[in-house]
Amino acid sequence: MDIERATDEELLAQARTTPRAFGEFYRRHVHAVQSFFRRRVRDVETAFDLTAETFAAALRSVPRYEPGPGPARAWLFGIARHVLSEALRRGQVQDRARQALAMQPLTLDARDVETLELLEDTPAVEAAEALPDEQRAAVLARHVAGESYAEIAERLACSESVVRKRVSRGLRTLRARLGESR
Amino acid sequence: MPYQTPFERLGEALEAAAERQIAPTPAKARRRGWTLGLFGVVAAFGVGAGAWAATSLLSPGEPVPYAFGPPVAGVAEGAPLPGTVKLLTTTVPDPAGGPPWGMRYWETDRKFACVQVGRVYKGKLGQITRGRVFHELRVGVTDNALAGCYLQDGGGHALAAVQRDAMAGGAPTPCPVAIGSIEIDGRSVRCRAHRTIDFGLLGPNASRYTYRVNRRDRTAGALGDVGGYLVVQKHIKPVMTVVGFRHKDPRLDTRVPSGPAGIALTPVSPVMRQVQYAAGTCRVRPTSAPTGACARQAGYVPIPQPTVGDVRAPLRLRLLEDGRTFRVRFRARQAVIDGRSAYTIEIRRKGGRNSVGREYEHNLPAGGLVKTTIRARDGWHGTYVVTARFRTVRARPGPLATPAWPGLLVGREEITFR
Structure with missing residues (x-):
């Protein structure tokens, strides 16, 4: 199965046996989930903490997931709402799902916080997540991280002209997608 | 090692967890101390950037x-x-x-x-x-x-x-x-x-x-x-x-x-x-x-102060049919040629201390007609005193440079609201 072209429901079904399928599902929706929490809690770190717990809880539920009448995204946001209400009720973010999965805590330093702030509320970044990997890496490196074409080329081990082409194609796709969503 | 965003690190951690979940002997959960509480941590860094992508x-x-x-x-x-x-x-x-x-x-x-x-x-x-x-x-x-x-x-x-x-x-x-x-x-x-x-x-x-x-x-x-x-x-x-x-x-x-x-x-x-x-x-x-x-x-250059003659003129007030809106008219004996001077209409409850003002910020020649319509605010009932003044900015005003109070009296009339 071509994971990049699979529907969300197909990804979740595939995730029972293929870890990369859940990774793709995560990449498609992580910014939307982070934005959902960002509008509801006061700081970007707490929003990220809630996002991490939401995806961990979703991963734990993957073996029980059955496609229903609603989209898989609605299922994910149902989990997000539950994680948020639990956190508000108890006064702190729960980590049960991450503990059950034996995930290491992610600590955020100043640069991480800055990056999270930089990426929040940017529909273009969200749309960029759906680009093919090569284009996505090039567009985000050039226009979010502000790296030069030479730096990106060195990091991605390809020529500058290849990077320029990837950025150009990625931006063209983004323009088209953002234009559709307006 | 190139920098990975928190989203990228979390994505990798989730994929690793997915692998463990699929494996026949899943890793045993172990209590760890999470550093971020919902209400416990206040970032010591600058507040949000809200930037854009491309x-x-x-x-x-x-x-x-x-x-x-x-x-x-x-x-x-x-x-x-x-x-x-x-x-x-x-x-x-x-x-x-x-x-x-x-x-x-x-x-x-x-x-x-x-x-x-x-x-x-x-x-x-x-x-x-x-x-x-x-x-x-x-x-x-x-x-x-x-x-x-x-x-x-x-x-x-x-x-x-x-x-x-x-x-x-x-x-x-x-x-x-x-x-x-x-x-x-x-x-x-x-x-x-x-x-x-x-x-x-x-x-x-x-x-x-x-x-x-x-x-x-x-x-x-x-x-x-x-x-x-x-x-x-x-x-x-x-x-x-x-x-x-x-x-x-x-x-x-x-x-x-x-x-x-x-x-x-x-x-x-x-x-x-x-x-x-x-x-x-x-x-x-x-x-x-x-x-x-x-x-x-x-090196602020003081604003030249105009020589202002007599500005007094009869003030005409006319209450419109709704009993709440009124017109003010008077002849401007002193011209207004820029923002350094203005006529002001001030309204004060008779015997009261507080007043509200309406600037008439229009250029007009000497002898020109000042006319404006004002609506009484909710709660204005009884007799009010309407005063027109001519005000100019001081030679060294502050940054907002509004004309100085009280200025010169043009005229004063009373009006009664129902």
Whole structure:
């Protein structure tokens, strides 16, 4: 199965046996989930903490997931709402799902916080997540991280002209997608 | 090792967890201390950037609206004079990248000098909303924007030093201070700011200025022959001091927090360190004086005071049919030719102390008719005294340069509301 072209429901079904399928599902929706929490809690770190717990809880539920009448995204946001209400009720973010999965805590330093702030509320970044990997890496490196074409080329081990082409194609796709969503 | 964003690290951790979950013997869960609590941690870093992804992705939106219609010659701040409109800079970088910041300057027919600050995209000044929509700032928009018009001094130059909180896209914050929340259209909106913007006009005598950003002092040349300056940085907390008296009895404790003036004639903000004027260097020190810290060196030219003759004239009031709206008319014996003078209509409850005023900010010749319509506010009942005055600005006014009170009496009449 071509994971990049699979529907969300197909990804979740595939995730029972293929870890990369859940990774793709995560990449498609992580910014939307982070934005959902960002509008509801006061700081970007707490929003990220809630996002991490939401995806961990979703991963734990993957073996029980059955496609229903609603989209898989609605299922994910149902989990997000539950994680948020639990956190508000108890006064702190729960980590049960991450503990059950034996995930290491992610600590955020100043640069991480800055990056999270930089990426929040940017529909273009969200749309960029759906680009093919090569284009996505090039567009985000050039226009979010502000790296030069030479730096990106060195990091991605390809020529500058290849990077320029990837950025150009990625931006063209983004323009088209953002234009559709307006 | 290249930097991975928190999202990338979390994605990898989830994929690893997915692998463990699929494996026949899943890893045993173990208690770990999570560092972030919902209400426990306050970031020690700067507040949100709210930046945008790719500058080439911006799409055009509606221009930033004029709050009261396009500028009109001879009215309020007046219309821009042809040939005076110029972009003083278009290259001030934003701390989070994206389109640079710029500053526009123009002069008006009513002796104001105006500036606008915003993000620059495709050579235009504007504001960015939702990270991807660009709204042009047209010449003359001074509300809903980082902008202002300042009365020119006797030499035809304006001085102003402004510090404002702003959103990352270039719009001013909806709140006067970036603390707490306010209600807009019945909705509670959190008061937050992404940027602190220092901008203004240092005047023609300024050549260079030094400012502090991220604990480093930098020096830049004053912009254009009007001495413009623009400093953009991530939002910084205002330096607050306490004014008033401390007393053990809370009823007598008058202490209140006070920040530096948001606007002064010359710099006062702690971001501005010093200014090089022709008359010498001014080291900027915090002061609450409306003339700022550099009034001595800036070379403000006093505004010539007009010789005002008798302005008294009969005042005519006419109550309209609704019993709440009234018209005021009188002959202006003294001409109004620019923003340095104005007629004011003042309304006060008979025997009361408080009054409200309505500026008549129109140019008009001597002998011209002043006429305006005013509607009584809710709760105005009984007899009110309507007074017309002619006011002029002082020779050395503050940065806002409004005409001085009480001015000269034109006339006074009474009116009764039902």
